Amino acid sequence: MHVRIGEAGKRRGAIQIDLARAACAGTRLLQRAGEGDQAVANAQRLDARLRGDAGIDRPAMNDEIGRAHAASRERGQRGLSKRTTAPAHVTPLLGQFAHQAGGLEQRQAGSDGQMLCAGGWALGTWLTDESMPATASLMEQEARETPAVAARLLGHRDDLARLGERLRALAPRYALALGRGSSDAAALLAKYLFELRLGVPTVSAAPSVLSIYGRRLALERALLLVISQSGRSPDLVEFCRAAAGPEVLRVALLNEPSAPLAGAVDTCLPLEAGQEKSVAATKSCLAAMLLAFALAAYWRADRDAIVAFERAPDALGKALAQDWSAGEDFFAADGSVYVIGRGPGLAIAAEAALKLKETMGLHAEAVSAAEIRHGPLALAGPRLRVVIFAARDAAFESLRQLGDELAQLGCPLLFISPQPALSPLHVAPDAEPVLEHLAMLLRFYVLASAGALRRGRSPDAPPLLRKITETR
Template identity: 40%
Template structure:
């Protein structure tokens, strides 16, 4: 029987196309408002998979616009009630449900502090949408499986579309427009080489740099959510500063490398780890060690990183079932988590 998670993974390309087809005017309005506001910094507000989407957008903003981006801890508003001075800032709040009280409180606080606020939500009739200056419906459609997949991707697609229009970067605009086709191609990629090494694993590392580090963070979370498998995400540079000491033959390492300036660095790290007998896997042709995982080269370094999550999602759904779990309904989790 096909799981809901698998069905929703298969819907990713169509969901991305639906977003880009229906939200063009609002995306342009968001970009125009950001150009007018001319913020000097950007802040993000999110938790869980949505926070990983915000992490991806952090790199995109910094790379495309040269603006520093910081993640705000929602407890600043919901627990500490600390006012923030954000008169020269833009704020992106990301949430599938738009209902978590702490995310809503922080977005409200950001707007009260003077930030131009944009909410990326999959539930447009929600408190978070009502709180923002602009609320973009990411158009992922109903998502039944507890582990977010298509809503994660569409949150990033929506953010990238805004960033592309804001920066007036034609190459990124074209790359975002081409994403549905590339995501469809990514669905066909086979990552089953990971299945046996991870079926009996107890822990592993997910590596990346730049936008691909956000993908590694999301990948690690999905291991925990769907497989009860401990995984941690690290920069491929940071992992060599201590964490490498516990890597051995029975400790798998999966590296997410995009076709960008960081690819060679990620490949070099994997080559070092593989030489020490670690079970290493990488989405790159540049490593001299480890096993290559297939990837889609989108022609743009930022969208290239996003496409990596699609074959991974297909793999992790299979791994969850192979380890005896139901990926649709992790025992300790529920679909909407409301934190204070």
């Protein structure tokens, strides 16, 4: 059973009883790893604080997580040795170790391990936030919650499996995907995933066809995927209500399952992002992208992709540990920026370009690596900065060659990839390119927040923008 934990639960909204289990696991892992008296004291203090809030008896937890302690001892020691060069913040290690224990426990003991894994990431997020400088933005804090959000999404695997069966039975001839802002970038990723992995033609729906021009679409044997953080935009609600038709399945990815949009669709999957206060969306967008990936995986019954979905919390957590300080000055000056991707990477580029506009006040344009040669290349030169997102998929080599060409033309270049030899700004490689893309975007969010602050702007409250925008 999950319950909120006092004021911490009110503040975070997503920190649950799992935290006490994670704190207990982390304490013993730190002791076994020989971290030292101060680290153990910090862990025990937090453990006691959480248990006091939750009313949990520590001895009752020991049996539940005993297997995780033993199994993760060696892994915890390796993780500790890799962190010795990091700043001397002890408490974030507790969440990392608790996550490691949870990851192993999840494979051994199902739902109990899932709770511990989610709790470990939530605890790590909370601790990291408490040890952050006071200048850390809400945007950065919320972005750092993403691994915990991904862990919570694993709790919906049964829902995804049932939805996958339903889609295989329906066999849609085409799909429509729609969203606004960051949700539109998630919808673009869904388009590429549905087409590349399922062969289902997918188009971006235009709600204005109905809300402004009054024209209903004739839909039949189709999937309608709508993505929204708030679920309150009248044009999206109206479009979904009008989209009923023979064998039309309307699916919503929502952060607020009680929002009006939920009543206009056939089924909802929650983003599990919790409250998001910064105007610049981070964790909710990545949650939508990860759910779109999971939906394609379960629809196709792709075991490898499902396993990749299950390791997403770990992949995203590793991204946050990467040092991207080499890119901190890249956005200091004014001027235009091209953000380039190909295939699923174009969705990442679209979201990153939006963040540069919102947070830094820079003119940024997402450009397909193919389309750049059909006009945009004419602007290449020293005054045009370029960011390229390149996961290790079929487009990687062409993106690398394009980066070399743009650099030769004088463009300042950030080439972001899982290849350290090519990219000072890199993430850990993964067998699933989509996870590489999501990891790059998550780490880019933190970079964008820092860049906005360096430019004297608030990434949390950009001028002229609001968190919830209700379009008609």
